[in-house]
Amino acid sequence: MARKTSDSTVRRLSRYLRRLRKLDAQDRKVVSSRELAETTGTTAAQVRKDLSHFGSFGKRGQGYSVGDLRVHLEEILGLDHRWTVAVLGIGKIGSALLGYGYFTERGFDIAAAFDSDPSKIGSELGGVRIQPLNALEEAFREHRISIAIIATPVEAAQDAASRAVSAGARAILNFAPIKLSLPEGVALREMDVTLELEGLCYLVTEASTPADGPE
Amino acid sequence: MARKTSDSTVRRLSRYLRRLRKLDAQDRKVVSSRELAETTGTTAAQVRKDLSHFGSFGKRGQGYSVGDLRVHLEEILGLDHRWTVAVLGIGKIGSALLGYGYFTERGFDIAAAFDSDPSKIGSELGGVRIQPLNALEEAFREHRISIAIIATPVEAAQDAASRAVSAGARAILNFAPIKLSLPEGVALREMDVTLELEGLCYLVTEASTPADGPE
DNA sequence: ATGTTCTTGTGATTCACTTCACAAGCGGGA
DNA sequence: TCCCGCTTGTGAAGTGAATCACAAGAACAT
Ligand SMILES: NC(=O)c1ccc[n+]([C@@H]2O[C@H](COP(=O)([O-])OP(=O)(O)OC[C@H]3O[C@@H](n4cnc5c(N)ncnc54)[C@H](O)[C@@H]3O)[C@@H](O)[C@H]2O)c1
Ligand SMILES: NC(=O)c1ccc[n+]([C@@H]2O[C@H](COP(=O)([O-])OP(=O)(O)OC[C@H]3O[C@@H](n4cnc5c(N)ncnc54)[C@H](O)[C@@H]3O)[C@@H](O)[C@H]2O)c1
Numbered sequence: 001m002a003r004k005t006s007d008s009t010v011r012r013l014s015r016y017l018r019r020l021r022k023l024d025a026q027d028r029k030v031v032s033s034r035e036l037a038e039t040t041g042t043t044a045a046q047v048r049k050d051l052s053h054f055g056s057f058g059k060r061g062q063g064y065s066v067g068d069l070r071v072h073l074e075e076i077l078g079l080d081h082r083w084t085v086a087v088l089g090i091g092k093i094g095s096a097l098l099g100y101g102y103f104t105e106r107g108f109d110i111a112a113a114f115d116s117d118p119s120k121i122g123s124e125l126g127g128v129r130i131q132p133l134n135a136l137e138e139a140f141r142e143h144r145i146s147i148a149i150i151a152t153p154v155e156a157a158q159d160a161a162s163r164a165v166s167a168g169a170r171a172i173l174n175f176a177p178i179k180l181s182l183p184e185g186v187a188l189r190e191m192d193v194t195l196e197l198e199g200l201c202y203l204v205t206e207a208s209t210p211a212d213g214p215e
Numbered sequence: 216m217a218r219k220t221s222d223s224t225v226r227r228l229s230r231y232l233r234r235l236r237k238l239d240a241q242d243r244k245v246v247s248s249r250e251l252a253e254t255t256g257t258t259a260a261q262v263r264k265d266l267s268h269f270g271s272f273g274k275r276g277q278g279y280s281v282g283d284l285r286v287h288l289e290e291i292l293g294l295d296h297r298w299t300v301a302v303l304g305i306g307k308i309g310s311a312l313l314g315y316g317y318f319t320e321r322g323f324d325i326a327a328a329f330d331s332d333p334s335k336i337g338s339e340l341g342g343v344r345i346q347p348l349n350a351l352e353e354a355f356r357e358h359r360i361s362i363a364i365i366a367t368p369v370e371a372a373q374d375a376a377s378r379a380v381s382a383g384a385r386a387i388l389n390f391a392p393i394k395l396s397l398p399e400g401v402a403l404r405e406m407d408v409t410l411e412l413e414g415l416c417y418l419v420t421e422a423s424t425p426a427d428g429p430e
Numbered sequence: 431a432t433g434t435t436c437t438t439g440t441g442a443t444t445c446a447c448t449t450c451a452c453a454a455g456c457g458g459g460a
Numbered sequence: 461t462c463c464c465g466c467t468t469g470t471g472a473a474g475t476g477a478a479t480c481a482c483a484a485g486a487a488c489a490t
Contacts, residue, residue, distance in 0.1 A: 275485040
């Protein structure tokens, strides 16, 4: 079964799942592609195409069973089990992540936190003890950590990421504004606030250029 | 001049600019599309296509002048002047943003911060005083704030965003995991950590399905 | 001048994602 | 049983972005 699902499809699937979990909590039994589309910001046809890529989960004339589709999506996305995560760099962003309660209920456990600053080591945040970098390899092995979140200063980010990968990380979520180079096969996503802000600037600027009138 | 630049192009332009600023600081005079591509994670042809959409800034056989191209990109992206930003919700994420020194050197000034918690109001963080929500309209007017960053709990996000828009915000950067509905013409970008994490889970899961062998 | 080398700018092409449109199918009512 | 309203699943068509490939041009050496 040769998958080749695009990033944008995966992002939408995540959104559908988020919605389905909410509907499930509200005891809704079925949902149509139209409703799912409206509440996640896409089109009904897109929803059906996305899902049809993995199987046919709906009933014609009726819609999708909220519970069933939820389970299917969790399986497709690999969210049918919990994931163990490590955070590297417990500064402003790292601390915020350790204190973010929502991760747990979404299936992510922050199992370890690392910092190079001796004065931070040993203290606890969000129930996680901050460890020195030399404890990294063992912690990754012990907790079978597969995802590392990089929240170090930009100069340290590449080293931190490489080390996490050597220790067994198979995916990196990077908060530092730098292009990481990682070995083939390691997944990478970026959270780049400045990049997004600059994108907004472009849109605002473009929208207010008086140069071109309507049409 | 009918622009219709795609999001992905704008994102790349931001990356080029980031690189150019660094090269400029290092006193590099010229750069080729090839080098720019390699250091930003794309292809030379893509770099040239992106730029050619706005004009021809290079010299054949030589490459691009770092300084000139930098200025052009700043102008294209609307980064040839400073932008004033407000943060709504000064909790874990909001505090991290107020303390993020890098914004200033990238042309963004956080001019105002708002929170609904009376115990936070009046205190200062990163040189910005936290204000009550009822000061929002005046502050937006006074500082001509056009970008609002939403860092409130998810339940408060829609209200906060709507209020910012009414007060004059033309762009929203949203950290809350919810689909905001905003009037036409207001730009929106999302920072959704959980969505990115879930995307990573999919990639890791997919990469390790033993089902399909190589090719 | 002429040739050589290098790199841009850009039509043409390929590729991938989105939208369209409709047959297939389900449930309910008469 | 047959019909009707509704929604899915999916080929086909449409759209837009990425890649290719090469002529045009710039500098420099001879
Ligand atoms: N604060 C923000 O709002 C914000 C916004 C966008 C991006 N970022 C990026 O996120 C990253 C972290 O930002 P921050 O504001 O939390 O920085 P910070 O300075 O508050 O924290 C960085 C932490 O990393 C630790 N550290 C340094 N070197 C390390 C190493 N080699 N291994 C492990 N830990 C190490 C430091 O001791 C410190 O505790 C930076 O790359 C920054 O550019 C931050
Ligand atoms: N902490 C994280 O690492 C993290 C990660 C991803 C996403 N988020 C999202 O970012 C948002 C903020 O998260 P946080 O962890 O900083 O939360 P938080 O609870 O630490 O802070 C929220 C702040 O918003 C304030 N607030 C509440 N209602 C408000 C209103 N109507 N107007 C203005 N301020 C209001 C609260 O007083 C509080 O100070 C949430 O939506 C969260 O889901 C947080």
